[in-house]
Amino acid sequence: MTDFTKTRAQFHIPEGVVYMDGNSLGPLPIAAGERVAKMLSAEWGEQLIRGWNSAGWYVQPRRVGDRIGRLIGAPEGTVVMGDTLSIKVYQALASALELRPDRKVVLSDSGNFPSDLYMAQGLLGSLAQGHVLKVVEPEEVEDAIDETVAAVMLTEVDYRSGRLHDMGRLTKKAREVGALMIWDLAHSAGALPVDLTAVGADFAIGCTYKYLNGGPGAPAFIYVAPQHTEIARPALSGWMGHEAPFAFDLDYRPGRGIERMRCGTPPVIALTALEAALDVWDGVSIEDVRKASVDLGDLFIREVEARCPELTLASPRDGSRRGSQVSFRHEQGYAIMQALIARGVIGDFRAPDIVRFGLTPLYLGRDDVLKAVDILAGIMADRLWDRPEYMRKAAVT
């Protein structure tokens, strides 16, 4: 049984803050500061260029990838770190399209994170080979998977509502029609159990700054199913993915297995912060995290609905169909969130009218949730959001 008082003690949560935005940026794992400081002074400072071997920097993207693999049902040697999620989306989709050269449709949905769609648009624009990006509503995806589709590209958890796609069911359908399945696990990895092997996904990608708490702009990961690793051509073919990076040949030859999905020089400082963040998972069961998160979400929904009837639930009521967040709609959502933040309850806002709350039991408990609802109820009862200082401005979060 996971002891959440122990995990909580490993994070820094500022005094007076109820942090419900781990779905956007996880909080600082206390060990990260010390670990990064040591990497800077003892590794970079003392070992200098030798650190690539002596401090294990060169193998770090694989070592960290394997640790994340254990949280998403990926066997050793099928996950590697690097770049950003957007770049990894591009890499996965470009590889998938080359594996299905006779098909021209990329299927996605309007619940996908926009950057995934943008990267696909950029790729298809470059290819200029008549590919089409077909974006349907989330509930229409299953029916739209047919023999014309080269790749289905979806995010398991809708970033707005937290609505879960059925990974197993959709992947099965894709396989039946010969399409390749790409899963974006941005809101899944570290939030709920994922088993890429069992569902039969072809590619998966994700970021590490949300539920994996790697810090702002932490590196992304990519998974390639074992049957594809030796045949997928990495469109982004950098030297670290070369079969022999230090031979400095003029011609690219893809590296063995997942190594080929590496691209440029890996971000060692950021990966070091992430490694410290992953230590939190020692002795933690993702099933326990999931169960506790659903319980917190159920509690939050129940309390908010009882006390703030002006807010409309935007997330599935059924916890099993919901990721690790709960969203509500209100036309003054932006101002409500500003009022909450001013009182120490940090969630976020997504246009046009969604207030989002992450429910991450690694560092959030029932008392926090009840406190957040108290404050929210006070704001709604007194219309505290209706003040000039909470009005909408250029927001970047």
Next chain:
Amino acid sequence: MTDFTKTRAQFHIPEGVVYMDGNSLGPLPIAAGERVAKMLSAEWGEQLIRGWNSAGWYVQPRRVGDRIGRLIGAPEGTVVMGDTLSIKVYQALASALELRPDRKVVLSDSGNFPSDLYMAQGLLGSLAQGHVLKVVEPEEVEDAIDETVAAVMLTEVDYRSGRLHDMGRLTKKAREVGALMIWDLAHSAGALPVDLTAVGADFAIGCTYKYLNGGPGAPAFIYVAPQHTEIARPALSGWMGHEAPFAFDLDYRPGRGIERMRCGTPPVIALTALEAALDVWDGVSIEDVRKASVDLGDLFIREVEARCPELTLASPRDGSRRGSQVSFRHEQGYAIMQALIARGVIGDFRAPDIVRFGLTPLYLGRDDVLKAVDILAGIMADRLWDRPEYMRKAAVT
């Protein structure tokens, strides 16, 4: 006049080490440790998601880009940070090819860093539109620039020999025939004066872990000339390059100016280390750095040739045609470098037979160079490299 005792004091060089590998990885700027620690605790730790606004993380890629711009003759608002050099090569080349749709040749040379060639091969393979990557010898480049060429893609400084291309002359030739010019400044930025505006470059890219001392895997930069910023289509079109990232539209619309060359979420921790590293440049003249570097190189060549006749100079003797490194050839180069490193003189080896030495006056003086030559001469005189422990193994640096 730049005071190099002051710059030297800002770096941590381990006791007993002569560091001559800043052309591969610059040493730790002492301020980086403190700056990163503060960013972790006071920004990520305390401000959490709010840091994107309150700590300036969102605008950091532009802010840092402008600082690097000042070292390479790029006006404000034409340089942005992110990703790796390999990714930025891809982005620059893909954009350039779309600006010259009727031409199919990408011209580069065998002195380019292999990753640049690999990325070009990956891109052209994806495009499948009949583009050809033509790789000539460095001295043949000028003659090979003709009306068939869409883009010329070169690294100013040859990573093996330090040989400099004439940026002004080659760019002029490219412009005359209507080709676009892409310069890789990996070994130039922070090493020698570059004036992208004066030479008329169309695109430039570079890394920041060499002469800019940003740390292992530090982020890259990209420059787009003002006449292209509003028309270049970023093939890697992520949400941070969108006109309105937080509108979460389903369709990509490129951002204004250089903003469109942003892609995914920026690497805040790494950019923070880099910002501390860039502080070293306050009060430093790049012309002074260049002059001191050439002097150190001349001294090193003269002393090595006088005392180690077995080594053959692989770099231009004329300092004005050489970057900030000096290379020698020897068939036992690998073992010689291992013997040097074992004695505290850190340079590096590049296959098949090159020993490379960086000459970076920010933290390296004449005494260091003379000490390095003493140690090298001792190794050569006593054939100390001919020992089993210095034999070649799988090396990654």
